[in-house]
Amino acid sequence: MLEIRNLNKSFGRFSIKNINLKVASKDYFILLGPSGAGKSLLLEIIAGLTKADTGTITLNGADITGKAIDKRKTGLIFQHPAIFPHLSVKDNIMFPMVGSSREARKLKSDLLAEQMGISHLLDSRTAKLSGGELQRVALARVLASEPLILLLDEPLSAVDTSMKTGLRGLLRNLNMNGLPILHVTHDYEEAIALSTSMAVIENGEIIQRGTPEEIFNKPASSFAAAFSGEHNFFKVHIKDHIIHPEGIDNIRIFGPEEIQDGKAHVMIRSRNIIISNEKPDLSTMNNFQGIVQSINPLREGFEVIIDCGVSIFARITRESVERLSLHPGKSVWACFKASSVEIIR
Structure with missing residues (x-):
């Protein structure tokens, strides 16, 4: 379980304030918010890319607030995945497997590629892959590091509509197989299709928590109301x-x-x-x-x-x-x- 307590961070004129959040071990947790609300900044703090001013982050009971990025056991995927263009798909997937034998890395990369539906691309360079294929490669590479939680920053927004359904299915299966996910988005269909729990963030503050039904049926802000298609x-x-x-x-x-x-x-x-x-x-x-x-x-x-x-x-x-x-x-x-x-x- 991921637990965030009293997290604060000032970033120029913007700040996230008193963030308290729990993502249970079986949760597919969607964090909603307009652009500039602090969603991406919060993910970066959890992953260790940015340091919080105050507050604590625990993952499965261990305090990871001050740990290095590679010691946190979190897997972060951005809207535009940071794939190494000079490496093949296989070498991208094997990149985090430091310390393992070549044979073990190959076996694991083959299994992850099969799971992600990209076995046919293993020897390909990444420059010519579609947005959906790149996200599958990014997922395989993150899973190779065996994270305890997956952090997704608008992962489907740059993916063609025809590819989104398959990727949603992959993410849903990962969660159902025991991997908790914290996913930020502003896409209504994405949130409804995937979430088990939700929170809404505006101006750096969590203003509502609940199930998708609770948030869309009784929104606490104009953003949440408009998100569900209601503007009055x-x-x-x-x-x-x-x-x-x-x-x-x-x-x-x-x-x-x-x-x-x-x-x-x-x-x-x-x-x-x-x-x-x-x-x-x-x-x-x-x-x-x-x-x-x-x-x-x-x-x-x-x-x-x-x-x-x-x-x-x-x-x-x-x-x-x-x-x-x-x-x-x-x-x-x-x-x-x-x-x-x-x-x-």
């Missing part, structure tokens, strides 16, 4: 049971009957937004007139963005777009029930 996420203050989005004076939202006053976030799922050409005579309570800004195709239906003083996102069917004759610039009503307002504290 607002920081608000609640007074006398009325919800007021911060910085927007002319919008008042009615929520569930029993809500406490104070600061909070609210989320209204885009599937719960009703679009109407006329002000509806419905029990929606929240009815806002606005202008259609854009209509964007989705895998299923369309996302309609309406400027009501604040942007409201709705997901509707093609039939609804046609029936309402929607187009950018058209005046419509965006409506939702009070019961659709989710309060997140």
Whole structure:
């Protein structure tokens, strides 16, 4: 198990602050965060490439905070793998096997190449390999060092879509065979396909932990909400049971009957937004007139963005777009029930 306690690091104007994280021995742990949030810096500290200012890192009970890179038993793979271009695939894989006989190194490299599906490339130079093939070589080379945990920094972002499914399967199998993985990404499908546990990092701080279902169903930040495809996420203050989005004076939202006053976030799922050409005579309570800004195709239906003083996102069917004759610039009503307002504290 990897355990990080009270980790802090200042890096110019940026810092990661009071990081506390546990990756259990069976975890495929996904760390989510926007660019510049501190994800890569945290992996570099765990791997020993960068030294923390304060805090401790333990791996399987051993304190590795001050250990040299080659003594940590961590395997780090970057978005663009650092493969030696002058060596063959076989020699790249054998590189970490210092101290073993040539025969033992060859046997191990053959087994790892077979596991990674690159046996046919063993005698090839790496310069002409695809992004997916390079990542398989990088995985084989890291596994040759027998790490206790795998650290992955956006490993699939530079890989062709056609290659991603196979690599995800490889990573999932490694984890199921007992190798814990800490993987940073901003790819929604990647996170859903692989993770058993998650955390969200923003501005150098862990702001939420939980299962994928917990984080996507009750996000604690606009990034996590948008990551799951929800954009109607607002920081608000609640007074006398009325919800007021911060910085927007002319919008008042009615929520569930029993809500406490104070600061909070609210989320209204885009599937719960009703679009109407006329002000509806419905029990929606929240009815806002606005202008259609854009209509964007989705895998299923369309996302309609309406400027009501604040942007409201709705997901509707093609039939609804046609029936309402929607187009950018058209005046419509965006409506939702009070019961659709989710309060997140």
